[in-house]
Amino acid sequence: MTRVVVLAGGVGGSRFTLGVRAALARAGAPEATVVVNTGDDLWLSGVRLQPDIDSVLYALAGQNDTERGWGRAGDTERVNEELQAWGAGWPWFTLGDLDLGTHLARTGWLRDGLSVTEVVDRLSRRWPLGVRMLPMTDAEVDTHIVLTDGSRMHFQEWWTRHRATLAPSAFLNPGIEAAVPASGVLEAIAEADVVLLAPSNPVVSIGPILAVPGIREALRGTSARVVGVSPVIGGKVVRGMADVCLAAIGVATSAEAVAAHYGARSDGGVLDVWLLAEEDAEAAASVDALGIRAVVAPLWMTDVEASAALAAAALRA
Template sequence: MRITVIAGGVGGARFVRGVREWARRESPDSTIDVVVNTGDDAWVAGLRITPDLDSIMYTLAGVNDEQRGWGRVGETERVSAELREWGVGWPWFTLGDLDLGAHIARTSWLREGLPLSTAVERLTARWPLGVRLLPATDAEAETHVHVRDPEGGDRVMHFQEWWTRHRAALPAVRFEQRGVEQAVPAPGVLEAIGDADVVLVAPSNPVVSIGTVLAVPGIRDAVRGTAAPVVGVSPIIGGAAVRGMADACLTAIGVRTAADAVAGHYGARSRGGVLDSWLLAEEDAALVDDVRALGLRTEAAPLWMRDSDTSAALARDAVRLAGVID
């Protein structure tokens, strides 16, 4: 079975790990491609930072910091402390010393003229990840946020400043992926979607993770046109975002923080959207009929990824909802 996952961030990383674990147990001949959000990427202190790609890579490699939810386990931050003394970079955006190794290697390859997708291939070759990571695009199409400043007026900032420095506390007016109109899908992305046996949309942020991937010209059309069933997994459990401040993003685009509302935001392929099925949490079982009314096949299942068993079970439920396994 060829599985393609569209993902971003920590929730996406944990979901992909669960898909890999399920495949190891029950479908060992499967291949897994992961199309990853690059809208969070940024230049910091002269280095190219790719937070979502790195989170997924570290999680699958088993070297991520599970307590913090991001970065490398056993990190030190001596270099970031020195950079702050010199006033270089973003003082509120800490880069761990081990993490800096990846950023320096990536930047070196990019400076040599290699595309991001090749840099990702080289970085991930270090560990037996069991999946292939594909950046959504090799182009720089970073997400910026138009916010309403409480001191008066509106201003624009990089998504990382809004998310990391301000913790999404400044009301967002809208999100802008600068340069996305000129971007093209990275090599392998359209083939991974078009040739898949099942496409899974991870429980990542619907607006700035999945939404940014789908904004790359050609990717939304590829998802709509694939012969594979497309199954989305709700990032909302019991009316609350599983991680981060996804509710602030949803509010900014006028979508309720509810499983049925996010399903409606993605929409059914039969009605011009991108999904065939929607897996929602057992806590939201009362919304099943509402989601079915949107034209989506749906079921309620346990969505909390507490360990390998629960994560693998979630992946199995998603694949089963696609109708490709019993």
Template structure:
């Protein structure tokens, strides 16, 4: 079985870890197409937060308390950067994490692409999946806030905690970007494509915005989406602020309609709803949706694996 996941952030990392557990011992092939809109240059090094979050989670070296970065981190370099008034004092880079960023930056200067770097990073640990960036182009997410100012997504998200009203999210240069090598083939060649329960706007949105990705999804065998909204609330982070900015209600049915059915020109065949949102299923079914109500909480690997099985067998 070949499974391709579009993912980003903590929700994506937890789902992919569960999917790997669900398919352990089989000859299944898992490819994860990862959002790179969160990427940025900081203090001379290139950061890829979503790539690294998924990599660390699969390697078992992630910080489960904070939800990002490496376990057992120290922060001496960040302290020194603050002493020099360099970088962003509110954006802490752990020393182990910084080692990854330095390695990535060195390889970029040696001429490697982001795809080649993801493969090299993934070879350090037996992660059991193929990680692909959505594109080899740099299309960092910018947030247009209320007064028209543009902030890098990480500044809006990490410094301001999404409290500054956003009007739009943009990825400058994405119109001329192309899918990273292997992305289109991973989507069209999969038995099932899964949209992980990641932020629909800033994690899944940039992947779908890369020219050629939606066309590949149109040719996919089957596409299943998992709601990132449970009981009318976001599971983690400030996805509600992102949804509000683009005029989408923070509800599982509204996110489904945001993605749209493939039969109507959207991207989904099947939508997984949480048990807490079961009352929304009849309306969606009346609209022609294939809806499955399942437990969506991924509080441990076993529950994430159960969810993954439900997704790939729907």
């Protein structure tokens, strides 16, 4: 039976994870382990927010707001309006009432001494998710943006308030050098048959996961096949402002360039196989030349069926 580990973050990661769950269920394979980015976590109004954890959690539970792309479906914002009236929080960062319930539960458990891994496990018990969720680390390693003028701000302010319009020069995760992978992460990678890199933002979603000491090394040392899925289709990012992030680290917005950014395992990188969109089929030979086997497949995740077909293609690769 195929044992699968997925590295994921953001909306792209949650959609891909839905597809992986469906593909594995149809094949009668065991549940996947999903290692989720926690680099965009933050404290706000006294509560701990974990946007990527919640995006994956809500999507798997069927509770996500598919129209907005974030938060809970059918949520209200009465508490958020009251916070705004008190001048608390960020006026451009909305906390839904149902979503705030998740944040309060998480914060209370953290205050009681539970680790992030234990908190994610508790959150996962409410709904039948069909996967095992793990945070990348229990440490707080929030992402900070260094702008070209030398000033710094939290990733969420840059991403949500400014919509990535302020020119970045670097992305930092203070304290990540001393972080360790969450319990179970290294074991899952070592025991996997396939490790899948979701089509998430390579810089601020997958990047922090790979930056946790030990995870990149685990990917290089696993006997599993490591398969990545391009977040770029036809020279454009599918969602969000990942192109701004890529440009800031000197990577072109192309399927081939992102593959080169991850690198081949045979050359010190992390990839064995790279899935490219049909729109980028002409780049397959260049990806092969990197020492990464290129596989061309439909990459648009328009619904669960399309996501499941993509996940099945990744597993076959």
